[in-house]
Amino acid sequence: MTEENTEIVRFTDLGLSDETLKALSESGYETPTPIQEKSIPIILMGRDMVGCAQTGTGKTAAFVLPQIEILIGGRTRARMPRSLILAPTRELAAQIADNFGKYTKYHSLSWALLTGGDGMDEQIKALDRGVDVLIATPGRLLDHYERGRILLTDVKIFTIDECDRMMDMGFIDDIVKIAGLLPQMRQTLMFSATMAPEIRKLAEKFLQNPREVSVAPPAQTAALITQELYYVDARKKRELLRHLLRSKEVHNAYIFCNRKRDVTVLTDSLRRHKFNVGELHGDMVQSKRYETLADFKSGKLEMMVCSDVAARGLDIPDVACVVNFDIPFNSEDYVHRIGRTGRAGKTGISISFATPDDVKLLDNVFTLTKHKVEPTSVPGLTLDSLDAGDAPRERSSGRSDRGGRGDSRGKKPSAPPPREREREKPSASPPRDKTGALPPRTYPTPDPIPAGGFDDDIPAFLRR
DNA sequence: AAAAAAC
Numbered sequence: 334m335t336e337e338n339t340e341i342v343r344f345t346d347l348g349l350s351d352e353t354l355k356a357l358s359e360s361g362y363e364t365p366t367p368i369q370e371k372s373i374p375i376i377l378m379g380r381d382m383v384g385c386a387q388t389g390t391g392k393t394a395a396f397v398l399p400q401i402e403i404l405i406g407g408r409t410r411a412r413m414p415r416s417l418i419l420a421p422t423r424e425l426a427a428q429i430a431d432n433f434g435k436y437t438k439y440h441s442l443s444w445a446l447l448t449g450g451d452g453m454d455e456q457i458k459a460l461d462r463g464v465d466v467l468i469a470t471p472g473r474l475l476d477h478y479e480r481g482r483i484l485l486t487d488v489k490i491f492t493i494d495e496c497d498r499m500m501d502m503g504f505i506d507d508i509v510k511i512a513g514l515l516p517q518m519r520q521t522l523m524f525s526a527t528m529a530p531e532i533r534k535l536a537e538k539f540l541q542n543p544r545e546v547s548v549a550p551p552a553q554t555a556a557l558i559t560q561e562l563y564y565v566d567a568r569k570k571r572e573l574l575r576h577l578l579r580s581k582e583v584h585n586a587y588i589f590c591n592r593k594r595d596v597t598v599l600t601d602s603l604r605r606h607k608f609n610v611g612e613l614h615g616d617m618v619q620s621k622r623y624e625t626l627a628d629f630k631s632g633k634l635e636m637m638v639c640s641d642v643a644a645r646g647l648d649i650p651d652v653a654c655v656v657n658f659d660i661p662f663n664s665e666d667y668v669h670r671i672g673r674t675g676r677a678g679k680t681g682i683s684i685s686f687a688t689p690d691d692v693k694l695l696d697n698v699f700t701l702t703k704h705k706v707e708p709t710s711v712p713g714l715t716l717d718s719l720d721a722g723d724a725p726r727e728r729s730s731g732r733s734d735r736g737g738r739g740d741s742r743g744k745k746p747s748a749p750p751p752r753e754r755e756r757e758k759p760s761a762s763p764p765r766d767k768t769g770a771l772p773p774r775t776y777p778t779p780d781p782i783p784a785g786g787f788d789d790d791i792p793a794f795l796r797r
Numbered sequence: 798a799a800a801a802a803a804c
Contacts, residue, residue: 421802422801472803473803475803501801591800592798593799615800661799
């Protein structure tokens, strides 16, 4: 960290070109983050580097900026890129490409985004024209290579982003294969959120005499993120979620599910209950994935229900809340998921739902984070009082004009005609202010929860 | 147990 430094380092001190500095200041950046301050000089020297840093630390610019300076010295050749950047997911690759576009505004460097799900034609055209930088996911890159569309013999800089994630996703064979297609004489940069032994082994294999740079995560889980845990019957999760989203006036949230199918089910359910929500998972058409992400970033969508495709690396500022609708199978994903909030010094809240089946998973999470989260019991909340049903019944429709559930509870409700309900569209999202924050949402106040406390529905493992 | 990533 840099807090001991009395001297403030600026981008102008780091040996970047005037054109890059201009693009940077137009983007509103003047002072480098710690990872940028440390990495940029090393990369400019031509050294190999291992960077241990999470997203939110400014890691992308840390490897993009110095690369620009190195690459402007050479010239573009058709089908022979001089830099290759690998990322684990399509959205992440696209994010890196955005950075390149932004920072090369006053340089004439070209780049191509080679990811799956998008059409081949445009990518092939770009390759034929000649690009300086390839930003790719492994599968599509190898696809192009095997079809003879690219030569990798002129690659001078090889960047592997989110290396630990790549390993988790089983990309190791692809990475080894791709590295084998590159010249031995090159500069290799590797970035990873953790420095697990297998990452070190990979670094030893691919890097020569690397410098190691590591920065603290932007927010330690305990410090800025308030973690809440609810024990809930699996069938009541949706109802509890709606209750919490309304009572906490959550206006900006990721909601993670373990399964793609459940992402869709939950999204549909929340939509029927008039939450302004989108979905994101790997079975969707790529254009829709990008669209949802853009809408969530701009604030057009208030919430995004997603699979772990969105758990890591997506740089969306100021998300107030992360919901673990399911406890992730891999406890490291818990840390990554809730790391979507509490960023850049802001506070955030994470809400996790656990069923009796999740005891083991939860235990793994506590062990990893070295922090045990005590379950929250909603005062007076009876799980029985929550509605397991999915279709909006008397509560959701009655709520908007009556303000309370009144005496409808316990009886079979007299629901309004379904047509009428479907016609009601979620109100347009209010615009964000300069900080990206949304004004408080105007959902009706939640129904009062009848007194009674947890009773029969309490999971057996909670009853001591 | 799931998800992600190539056609």
